[in-house]
Amino acid sequence: GNTDDKKMRPTTESYVKLSSTKYSLYYFDPSLIEERLEALPEAIATEVPALSVNKDRGVDAYSEFVHQKYxxxxxxxxxxxxxxxxxxxxxxxxxxxxxxxxxxxxxxxxxxxxxxxxxxxxxxxxxxxxxxxxxxxxxxxxxxxxxxxxxxxxxxxxxxxxxxxxxxxxxxxxxxxxxPEDDSTYEVSxxxxxxxxxxxxxxxxxxxxxxxxxxxxxxxxxxxxxxxxDPKEVTTTKSTESKPTTTTQNGGQGGTTSVATKKPANSSKASTTKKTNSASNGHGAGVMSGAGKTSVSSRITENNSDHGSFVGIFITLGGLLLIGFGIVVHRDVKVKKMRSELSNGDNRSRTVAVYRYMLKYLKLIGITDSRNITDLQLCDRLTEKCQEMQINDFSHMIKYIGELAVKAEMSNSVISDGELETALSYFEIIKDKIVLPKLSGAKLLNAKFVYCLY
The missing domain is CATH 3.10.620 (C8orf32 fold)
Structure with missing residues (x-):
């Protein structure tokens, strides 16, 4: 329904520029065709007159182009x-x-x-x-x-x-x-x-x-x-939590017994025997014998407990050392990788690496933007955030690196050694003069061992 400068204009084969935020779109549901796909044009003209073939719109020219290209x-x-x-x-x-x-x-x-x-x-x-x-x-x-x-x-x-x-x-x-939401729009993951x-x-x-x-x-x-x-589908079956099962003394399955039933048998017998020690149940000798065993069993359990505690502490300390060693090695590998990407390769790949790592450093101090925008728009937004944080002297460096990265990634232009050296020098200033002074305590540790940037 839009005309002149308010309509969509194809600029290349794969891109359509939208000149207006408001536009009308006619469409035809091909599933309405019951017989054959070739019947689409006639069905469209019948069902949606607005979509009838208009020779003045270049339909024949595009059809000829398609048959040549595809x-x-x-x-x-x-x-x-x-x-x-x-x-x-x-x-x-x-x-x-x-x-x-x-x-x-x-x-x-x-x-x-x-x-x-x-x-x-x-x-x-x-x-x-x-x-x-x-x-x-x-x-x-x-x-x-x-x-x-x-x-x-x-x-x-x-x-x-x-x-x-x-x-x-x-x-x-x-x-x-x-x-649907209140305004009849849908959100889909x-x-x-x-x-x-x-x-x-x-x-x-x-x-x-x-x-x-x-x-x-x-x-x-x-x-x-x-x-x-189908996220709308409601599951009516009540979920059940899987619980450990144990075998009772009579051979039955305790399907809902708690973990406490897995205590060592000696510990359980000790408690039971002490309670029934004075009972007259016709098995007095057996009970006294059980009481005697309880004393020995208790001492063994205590010794085993001390030994087990020592082993547990040793394993824990060993695990912590291994984790610490792994973190240090991981950081070393990541830092070496960053230095390699910045130092090795052609000027194009090194320029793109400078831009990519610059974004990571700026993100450490909250200078970032997660919106789906172009790289140049992103750099503009980052410079605005720098100004909001009163970091005004370095905005041109961010913009320079961003524009050079787009040139390297999206065009056939040559990235000169001088351009790359300038980008690298700006990158070092951003890394060491802008970001590092604003990191302290936990943030610095996070930058070193989580993001592996220092």
Missing amino acids: MDVSKSDELDKAYKEILSEYLGVDIYHNGDWTYEEISTAIRNYFSDNFTYTLEPGVTPKGEDFIDYFLGTQKEGYCSYFATAGAELLRMFSYPSRYVEGYVVLNSQLGE VKDKCAHAWAEVFIDNAGWYPAEFTPGYDNDNPNLTQQEK
Whole structure:
């Protein structure tokens, strides 16, 4: 609904610049198509007139661009074998004629080929050096995760004359949305396990449509637990705490007995014997004998207790020494790694390392920002925080290091030796003149042995 300078403008193939914070978005739910995907354009025009094909908007030009860019196929013997097997085993022909089958029939054949011959795993191993990724996956490996299936699936779609592309992102199920907030918005926890790769197929006059070839991902996410898939689901089964079990003297199981029942038998007998010592139960001799044993047992227990205490103290001290030694070694390794990254490598990698470690040092004194912003925006925010803390003389150093790191990371520009030396000198000033004086006591120990920065 927006026009002129308020509409979204594509600036590159992969980026859309939003010129307004308010905009309208029309969309069509492809699940409404019951017959075939190729029917999308007609269905869109019927159901949502606002999305009807408008030739003045460059639809034909973009379609031509897609058919030129997204039809190249890798040269792969195993990909050719897979294509021929899908033709013969799943479509029942030797030669493919474009238009003989619908997209649903082609994609289903590819999906069944993967399901029947390949295994989904998160640990497929490494493709050997010198091996082609697709060749090795299709011909030898026969197992992989979503990236493998999406890559091969997109290539196979192209072999069947469908423009396709490889896509990475996140899978969020409807069930993950939970309950809506007061303003009808939803909050969802998108975990690393939601990361996914899939293919997309282009349908003329309709656009890109998801194509899922990874086994187990059909309207699901096999890597999420049931609770993660549906946080609204209320578990009605009362949880029970696992408790230690002991065998009673009569051979029964004490399923809910406490840990106290695991006391040494001698200790238990001592208490019982003393209480029943004067009782007339017809077994007086046996009781007196038991009392005599109690005295000996008590002395042995006391000696064992002293010995056990000494051993426990010794083990504790040894454990503390080992932990301390481990902390010192860990710190030494981390500091050496930092010095190596700052001193070794090309100017680009060293510049990025300077920036990365500068952020870690500034974080020690609370100069940080966790928002999802660009590096240059972050440096601006950090300089603002420096000014708030009345650290005004070093703001230009932070900005210089940040801009140089972006130049090193995001462009092909050469980082000169002079630029790198300036960044390193600024870094040392920030580390030793800004941060270190503000650290004392626990903060300094934390900086040394937890963050391993000094």
